Amino acid sequence: MYNKRVVLEEEDYYVNEQGYRVFTEKFHLKRGYCCKSGCKHCPFGYDKNTDSFK
Numbered sequence: 292m293y294n295k296r297v298v299l300e301e302e303d304y305y306v307n308e309q310g311y312r313v314f315t316e317k318f319h320l321k322r323g324y325c326c327k328s329g330c331k332h333c334p335f336g337y338d339k340n341t342d343s344f345k
Contacts, residue, residue, distance in 0.1 A: 297322050 297303075303318035316332040319325075329339030336345035 295323070 297318070299318075302315065303321070304312045304314045307313050313331055316334045319330065319332060319334050325333060325335035325337045325344075327337055327339070327342075329337065337343075338345060
């Protein structure tokens with residue numbers, strides 16, 4: 292489940308001002324699980340500061 296390869300599409304991410312790839316909510320939903328990294332667009336409600344889901 293966790294190492295399933297997801298093919299990236301154009302709407303799955305954008306490049307921010309610092310040049311980093313930022314994954315969108317659509318990508319996270321397509322991947323299907325939370326990685327608990329505190330992603331900016333996490334649709335699963337994970338809070339990295341409390342290590343819990345909202």
